[in-house]
Amino acid sequence: MRRRANKMKRSQDISVLLLGSRGREVSAGTGEFYCPACGDMRPYKRKRIGRYFTVYFIPVFQIEKLAEWLQCEVCQKVFPIEVLQHAPPPNPQRILEEVKKDLTAGMSVQQTQIKLRNSGLRPDLMYKVIEVVIGDQRVTCPNCKHEFLAGAVFCGNCGTKLS
Ligand SMILES: [Zn+2]
Ligand SMILES: [Zn+2]
Incomplete structure (x- = not known):
C-alpha cells in the first residue's frame, strides 16, 4: 500500500x-x-x-x-x-516583355489582345503595349486577317503560309 x-x-x-x-x-x-x-x-x-x-x-x-x-x-x-x-499592380516592363515573347513565339496580335484583356489590363494600355512591341512590323494573314510580327512564316491561327 x-x-x-x-x-x-x-x-x-x-x-x-x-x-x-x-x-x-x-x-x-x-x-x-x-x-x-x-x-x-x-x-x-x-x-x-x-x-x-x-x-x-x-x-x-x-x-x-x-x-x-x-x-x-x-x-x-x-x-x-x-x-x-493582394495581386501585384501591373508592371509595365513585365507586360512588355511577355507580349514581346508571345509575339516572337508566333502568337497573333489578336490572340495577344485577348490574353491581355483576360489578365485584366486596361484596353488603352493593352493597345499601347502592343504598339510599342510590334509597331508597323506586322504581317497580316490573307486568310483570317490575324496580324503577326514581321518574319512569321505561318499563320498561328489558321496555318496559312505568310509571304
Ligand atoms: Zn520587401
Ligand atoms: Zn490565318
Missing part, C-alpha cells in the same frame, strides 16, 4: 516537472509574393508562433496556432498572411 502511494506521488511530481507548454517560433515555408514595401515580387519566409506541448522543456507537438506572418527576405518587413491575396 505504501509503495503504491509513493509511486503515485512520484509520477505526479514528474508530470509537474517535465510536462508543460510554451510558445515557439517555427518556419512555415517559403515562397514568392508581391511585397508592398519593396513594390515588387520578392521571396518570403513564412513564420508561425505556436503553443507547443513540451516534455523536458523540449517542444513535442503544437497545441494551438498563436500567430502567423510573412517576412520579406529583401526588406525584412513583416506582413499578415492576407498579403498573399
